[in-house]
Amino acid sequence: MGDPKKQRRRYSRPKHPWKAERISEEGELCKKYGLKNKKEVWRAKSTIGRFRQQARLLLGLSGEELEKEKRELLDKLNKLGILETRSLDDVLALTVEDLLERRLQTLVYRKGMANTIRQARQLVVHGHVLVGDSIVNVPGYVVPKDKEENIKISERIKVVNLEKRREEGREVSKEAG
Numbered sequence: 001m002g003d004p005k006k007q008r009r010r011y012s013r014p015k016h017p018w019k020a021e022r023i024s025e026e027g028e029l030c031k032k033y034g035l036k037n038k039k040e041v042w043r044a045k046s047t048i049g050r051f052r053q054q055a056r057l058l059l060g061l062s063g064e065e066l067e068k069e070k071r072e073l074l075d076k077l078n079k080l081g082i083l084e085t086r087s088l089d090d091v092l093a094l095t096v097e098d099l100l101e102r103r104l105q106t107l108v109y110r111k112g113m114a115n116t117i118r119q120a121r122q123l124v125v126h127g128h129v130l131v132g133d134s135i136v137n138v139p140g141y142v143v144p145k146d147k148e149e150n151i152k153i154s155e156r157i158k159v160v161n162l163e164k165r166r167e168e169g170r171e172v173s174k175e176a177g
Helices: 020-033 038-059 064-080 088-092 096-100 104-110 117-125 145-150 155-167
Strands: 129-131 151-153
Touching: 020 038, 020 096, 038 064, 038 088, 038 096, 064 088, 064 145, 104 117, 104 129, 104 151, 129 145, 145 151, 151 155
Parallel strands: none
Antiparallel strands: 129 151
């Protein structure tokens, strides 16, 4: 059975390691979403693949158990904000970018809390981002839709940035302080 403390890979590697088209696609995704390495792309692909596999399995079944499992899968995807519609066909149409858009790092950048996607990653890793009342320092954290509006920068980083601007002699408005 294995040791429960042993960590296992949550992704599968590509079947063929040296396909130029796949490498360039993954490179563009890494650049666009500020990912550390291609393992993060593979992890997102595996997660989407598991959702799609479950949807394919459910499409082949029938009965009342099907309705329960279908509802659970669609509710989970809706709660995460990955999918809004209520159809298994839409689950089959999911892409990696749908999941990467829901990561904390991407949402911090999209909300304008960071100037670049890389700066957003740094803010998250350094513990300056709060989701609700708790600090989340994992850039790959998939933010549920109901917690998206609770993302904020911690107050101590705002104070430090304000002091830096004052030292540099920049004009600081009273709204920012």
